[in-house]
Amino acid sequence: MLEVAFFDTKTYDRRSFESVPPKDGIKWNFHEFRLQADTAKLAQGAKAVCVFVNDKLDQPCLKILAELGVRMIALRCAGFNNVDLQAAKDLKMNVVRVPAYSPHAVAEHTVGLLLTLNRKIHRAYNRVREHNFALNGLVGFDIAGKNVGIIGTGRIGKITAQIFRGFEANVVACDPFPDSAWAEAKGVKYVSFDELLTTSDILSLHAPLTPETKHLLCENTFRKMKRGVFIINTSRGKLIHTKSLIDSLKSGHVGGVALDVYEEEEGIFFEDRSEDVALDDVLARLLTFPNVLITSHQAFLTEEALHEISRVTTENLQKFDRNEPFLSGTVLT
Numbered sequence: 001m002l003e004v005a006f007f008d009t010k011t012y013d014r015r016s017f018e019s020v021p022p023k024d025g026i027k028w029n030f031h032e033f034r035l036q037a038d039t040a041k042l043a044q045g046a047k048a049v050c051v052f053v054n055d056k057l058d059q060p061c062l063k064i065l066a067e068l069g070v071r072m073i074a075l076r077c078a079g080f081n082n083v084d085l086q087a088a089k090d091l092k093m094n095v096v097r098v099p100a101y102s103p104h105a106v107a108e109h110t111v112g113l114l115l116t117l118n119r120k121i122h123r124a125y126n127r128v129r130e131h132n133f134a135l136n137g138l139v140g141f142d143i144a145g146k147n148v149g150i151i152g153t154g155r156i157g158k159i160t161a162q163i164f165r166g167f168e169a170n171v172v173a174c175d176p177f178p179d180s181a182w183a184e185a186k187g188v189k190y191v192s193f194d195e196l197l198t199t200s201d202i203l204s205l206h207a208p209l210t211p212e213t214k215h216l217l218c219e220n221t222f223r224k225m226k227r228g229v230f231i232i233n234t235s236r237g238k239l240i241h242t243k244s245l246i247d248s249l250k251s252g253h254v255g256g257v258a259l260d261v262y263e264e265e266e267g268i269f270f271e272d273r274s275e276d277v278a279l280d281d282v283l284a285r286l287l288t289f290p291n292v293l294i295t296s297h298q299a300f301l302t303e304e305a306l307h308e309i310s311r312v313t314t315e316n317l318q319k320f321d322r323n324e325p326f327l328s329g330t331v332l333t
């Protein structure tokens with residue numbers, strides 16, 4: 001029986017990991033707290049740990065795990081910026097991840113955010129529940145015929161572009177590695193980053209966070225955008241310089257913003273902070289705008305994505321236990 005210490009457990013994780021067949025041969029020890037150096041000791045008895053985006057696997061944490069006999073780290077997410085891979089390698093630990101679980105989940109949430117923000121569905125929902133049936137302030141715009149700019153045409157960006165084509169929008173895109181055959185087949189046009197900025201009515205971010213993409217949208221780039229532009233970010237918070245975004249919202253240059261990610265989301269998103277008065281000042285300011293819609297990094301959260309995350313993670317843990325090669329594309333060390 002392979003004992004796995006499972007950190008930062010939420011009820012939906014537990015439900016999906018306990019229901020994925022075949023689960024034989026694995027004993028899950030679910031912990032609600034996060035894994036970091038001062039909680040690592042609680043992995044005692046486990047040969048593997050299963051972690052998420054906010055667990056902090058730095059060198060001190062990995063060293064404690066290695067001393068306890070942990071040999072395998074299974075990330076139940078795609079990103080791995082929270083793991084010191086070199087330290088894991090030096091300690092001869094296996095690290096695997098789930099590179100793609102459901103690009104559709106993220107793309108569909110992206111479009112859902114835009115529809116909600118544009119047609120003010122969140123505001124209408126609250127009004128009608130209070131028997132306020134007035135329509136003042138709820139005017140939106142047709143997406144058909146608008147220019148939609150997709151930044152990053154990987155797995156998620158492509159599906160988002162295709163959904164917008166279904167709305168009969170003009171879709172332009174930019175990517176350092178364009179896929180011209182896909183673009184031609186789907187009626188998408190690749191343009192330069194600058195052209196995309198200056199022509200888009202709606203702009204959607206799907207590039208990964210790298211040193212080059214950090215603050216891709218900043219004071220300089222906001223200035224180039226069309227007045228009234230709607231921006232959606234379901235990628236990573238640090239792609240946007242939030243303080244400049246707030247300035248652009250205050251001046252009315254940016255017409256609406258939908259975010260599933262936020263620059264300083266760590267320690268805030270995924271948690272119930274409704275009793276906490278000390279909310280991050282920048283996030284608190286963003287939440288005061290009627291034309292800003294924020295969800296708490298939930299774009300991935302569909303039954304299908306959770307199922308795929310638990311399937312891939314469970315299979316890799318079983319392969320580790322049987323000393324078999326891991327699933328292709330999932331290995332980090």
Ligand code: NAI
Nearest residue numbers: 151152153154155156157174175206207208234235299300
């Ligand atoms: P991917 O790796 O398939 O595609 C990323 C694309 O961005 C690539 O085509 C790449 O060439 C392009 N790119 C890189 N630098 C760029 C730049 N400077 N300008 C324009 N394009 C650039 O990644 P995938 O699966 O499509 O995911 C995209 C992002 O979505 C991830 O990096 C992640 O941050 C985010 N994500 C968010 C989730 C959520 O729940 N909100 C869940 C999963 C992913």
